Amino acid sequence: MTSPAPRLSAVVFDWAGTIIDFGSCAxxxxxxxxxxxxxxxxxxxxxxxxxxxxxxxxxxxxxxxxxxxxxxxxxxxxxxxxxxxxxxxxxxxxxxxxxxxxFAAFIPGAVQVVDTLRARGLKIGSTTGYNRPIMDIVTPIAAAGGYVPDNLVCAGDLAAGRPSPLMMYRSFADLGVWPPSTVVKVDDTGVGIEEGLNAGTWTVGLAVSGNAVGLSLAEWQALDAGRQQELRTAAGASLRAAGAHYVIDSVADLLPVISDIETRLAEGARP
The missing domain is CATH 1.10.150.240 (Putative phosphatase; domain 2)
Structure with missing residues (x-):
């Protein structure tokens, strides 16, 4: 009897530049x-x-x-x-x-995407380069807006932060998920992508909403299409160079990627 194909179990998100704070400006x-x-x-x-x-x-x-x-x-x-x-x-x-x-405003579409992932049965994890005192301010604001991930691992919680996989390992344990190939890491920085790769997960880089472009939403929207494409291309290249399996503009574009990863998993592909 063959075992059923593995399914995705969790998505682990970064915070600034990924879920909140377009441009990672804070x-x-x-x-x-x-x-x-x-x-x-x-x-x-x-x-x-x-x-x-x-x-x-x-x-x-x-x-x-x-x-x-x-x-x-x-x-x-x-x-x-x-x-x-x-x-x-x-x-x-x-x-x-x-x-x-x-700088704690949600990136457009973030809460809706997370809610959809939960409805599909996925756990929602989070890691961050912020420490606990800073996240003690951020998390109540996010919760009031409807975002409460299933765990939070902060810089300083463990012996090493990014690009080590330790925060991801803690997330696996907190969420009760394994193997790593059933987990997706979503981040706007190269070291965040490396964090996921070192832990053995799929990785999705966010080119426009994060640190690589580094513009607020209003600043980004004020640019003409040509300049936007220049910045998007450069940011995407840096995330791909870090090893990202996928690169999208922002978390709002994540759902088709999740579907594609699920299809690849079912076909036997692994990160």
Whole structure:
């Protein structure tokens, strides 16, 4: 007797740039302001580079940028080190927490897509590069709008964050789902895609709504079609380079992808 073909069991979503905060804008100004307090000039483009990793790791990566490290050495008379990262991180968390509520609007279609996935019997997981204090502000806002995932794994909960698979492993355990080939990871960053790949799941990259384009919804909609396509193409290329199995504009476009993955699973394909 042959066993039935496996079916998808869960979709694990990132938060900023994926479900909320079109353009993943909340942390950007905070990073620039943080380094400015220490006399260091940082651009928004600099700040976006490591997006998706835990915020402590993000701060360290910014401090290690050659032009930032040189400024730090000149300004503070020593190399940028882990003790400096600790100090900046202590300042960053309340700074980011103070503004995150202003960037907690849902990406269009997000709640409806999640509701449809639930109706199809899928569990809804979530991982994030935000820490618990920041998510303590975000989750009640999301819940009030109708989004309550079945779990939440934050940066700092485990020994390592993205691109390690540990947050995904915790999600498997929280949700009671396996094997990894029945799970889909949806994320707007390269390290978030790598997180899914390292855990053995299908991965879907979000090109337009996330960090790679980095524009608010209003800013995106104000662009002409030609410029939109340029940005879409560049963002999609970076997500594919990270290994994404699929790349779409935003979570609103996810349902056909889920159907395609289910078909491929039934035909014997695996991530």
């Amino acid at each position: 942390p950007m100004g905070a990073f620039v302001k943080l380094f400015d307090q220490f006399g260091i000039a940082l651009t928004i483009e600099d700040a976006r580079g490591p997006m998706g990793v835990a915020k402590w790791d993000h701060i360290k990566a910014l401090g290690m940028l050659p032009h930032v490290a040189a400024q730090w050495r000149e300004r503070h008379g020593k190399d940028f080190g882990d003790a400096d990262v600790d100090h900046l991180y202590e300042i960053f968390t309340p700074m980011n927490a103070a503004i995150v509520a202003d």
